[in-house]
Amino acid sequence: MSSTDSAGLRHDWSLDEVMALHALPLTDLLLRAQTVHRANHAPDSVQLCTLLSVKTGGCQEDCSYCPQSSKYETEVGAEKMLSVDQVLSKARQARATGSTRFCMGAAWRDAKDGPAFENVLSMVRGVRELGLEACATLGMLTDDQARRLADAGLTAYNHNIDTSREHYGEIITTRSFDDRLQTVARVVKAGISVCCGGIIGMGESTRDRCEMLRTLANLEVHPGSVPINALVPVEGTPLADQPRVDPLELTRMCAVARILMPQAMVRLSAGRTELSREAQLLCFMAGANSIFYGEKLLTTGNPDVLEDQRLFADAGLKPMAPYTSSDPTVQATRDKGPIAKPGSVSLAARAIQPAVEPGE
Numbered sequence: 416m417s418s419t420d421s422a423g424l425r426h427d428w429s430l431d432e433v434m435a436l437h438a439l440p441l442t443d444l445l446l447r448a449q450t451v452h453r454a455n456h457a458p459d460s461v462q463l464c465t466l467l468s469v470k471t472g473g474c475q476e477d478c479s480y481c482p483q484s485s486k487y488e489t490e491v492g493a494e495k496m497l498s499v500d501q502v503l504s505k506a507r508q509a510r511a512t513g514s515t516r517f518c519m520g521a522a523w524r525d526a527k528d529g530p531a532f533e534n535v536l537s538m539v540r541g542v543r544e545l546g547l548e549a550c551a552t553l554g555m556l557t558d559d560q561a562r563r564l565a566d567a568g569l570t571a572y573n574h575n576i577d578t579s580r581e582h583y584g585e586i587i588t589t590r591s592f593d594d595r596l597q598t599v600a601r602v603v604k605a606g607i608s609v610c611c612g613g614i615i616g617m618g619e620s621t622r623d624r625c626e627m628l629r630t631l632a633n634l635e636v637h638p639g640s641v642p643i644n645a646l647v648p649v650e651g652t653p654l655a656d657q658p659r660v661d662p663l664e665l666t667r668m669c670a671v672a673r674i675l676m677p678q679a680m681v682r683l684s685a686g687r688t689e690l691s692r693e694a695q696l697l698c699f700m701a702g703a704n705s706i707f708y709g710e711k712l713l714t715t716g717n718p719d720v721l722e723d724q725r726l727f728a729d730a731g732l733k734p735m736a737p738y739t740s741s742d743p744t745v746q747a748t749r750d751k752g753p754i755a756k757p758g759s760v761s762l763a764a765r766a767i768q769p770a771v772e773p774g775e
C-alpha cells in the first residue's frame with residue numbers, strides 16, 4: 416500500500432517495485448514514463464543549462480570517474496579560480512544562446528569560508544541579476560554556507576549521490592554516502608532546490624542503479640533536478656577502461672527517474688555527446704526534459720550549440736523559460752519548472768540565433 420504527500424508524490428518506493436519498472440519491456444516503460452511526463456510537464460519544452468567550471472582541478476577527493484581529482488594523472492591540472500567578471504561574461508554568453516540556468520562548478524571537497532566563497536556569492540548574485548537561474552556545485556556545505564548561498568539568490572545546488580549506497584565505496588573513499596545526504600539535507604533546509612542524480616557505467620549492477628533512483632525518490636523532498644549521467648571514461652582515472660553505456664540503458668534510467676519523481680527536471684547530462692539524435696529523442700520521450708547546452712561557449716558557430724538547435728528545430732522542441740519569481744519559497748524545494756510562461760517565445764527565438772558575440 417503506497418502513501419503520497421500533499422503534492423501526490425510517493426516517497427516509499429521499494430527496491431522490488433523500482434526493479435520491476437526498470438525491467439519492463441522498453442516500449443511499455445516509455446509509455447508509462449511519457450504518460451507521467453505529460454501530466455506534469457509541457458511535453459515539448461526542454462530546459463537549457465550551461466555548466467562552467469569556475470575552479471578546475473586539484474581536488475582532494477578520489478572520485479574514480481573524475482579527471483579533476485589530484486589523486487590521478489590526467490590532463491587536467493589545477494587552475495586558478497576564474498574572476499567574477501570572467502564568470503559573468505560567460506553567463507551573458509550562455510543567456511544569449513538561450514540557456515536559462517547557469518551552473519558554476521568548483522573542484523572542492525568542501526566550500527571554505529573566505530575570499531573564494533565570497534567570490535562565489537558575488538557570482539551567484541551577478542548571474543541572478545542577468546535573469547538566469549543560478550546553480551552551484553562546490554562540494555560539501557555547512558548550514559551557514561547553504562543559508563548564505565540562499566540569501567545570495569541561488570536557485571539550485573548540485574550534489575550527486577552518484578550511485579547506490581552499496582556501490583559507493585567502490586567509487587569514492589574520501590567521503591561517505593551519508594556525507595552526501597547530509598549536504599543535500601542542508602540545501603533543502605536552506606530553501607534551495609536540490610539537483611541530485613548519478614552516473615551509470617561505473618561497474619554497478621542494475622540493482623545499484625535502481626537503488627540509487629529509489630534513494631532519490633524516497634528523500635523527504637524529491638530533488639528539483641535529477642541529472643542522469645553516462646560515464647565518460649577518462650584516461651588516467653581508475654574507470655578509464657569501462658565500456659561505454661548503451662544508450663538504451665540511459666533511456667531506461669531517464670524513464671524510471673521520470674516515473675519515480677514526476678515533477679523533477681530529469682537532466683540528460685554527461686555522455687550526451689556520445690548519443691545519436693535518435694537516442695537523445697528517445698531519452699526526451701522517456702521524460703528527460705533538461706540538458707547541458709553550449710558548454711564550450713564559443714562566440715560564433717559553436718558546433719555543439721548549432722547541433723542542438725538543429726535537433727530542437729527538427730523535433731519541434733522549444734527551450735523552457737526560466738523562473739521569474741524572486742520569491743524564495745517559489746525557488747525552494749522543487750523546480751518543476753515554468754511551463755509555457757509568457758516570455759518563452761522570446762527565449763525560443765533567441766535560442767535559434769546561430770551566432771553569438773562575447774559580452775552580448
Ligand code: SF4
Pocket residue numbers: 474475476477478481482483484521522523524554
Ligand atoms: S569532488 Fe567533484 S571535482 Fe572533486 S574529484 Fe569528486 S567529482 Fe571531481
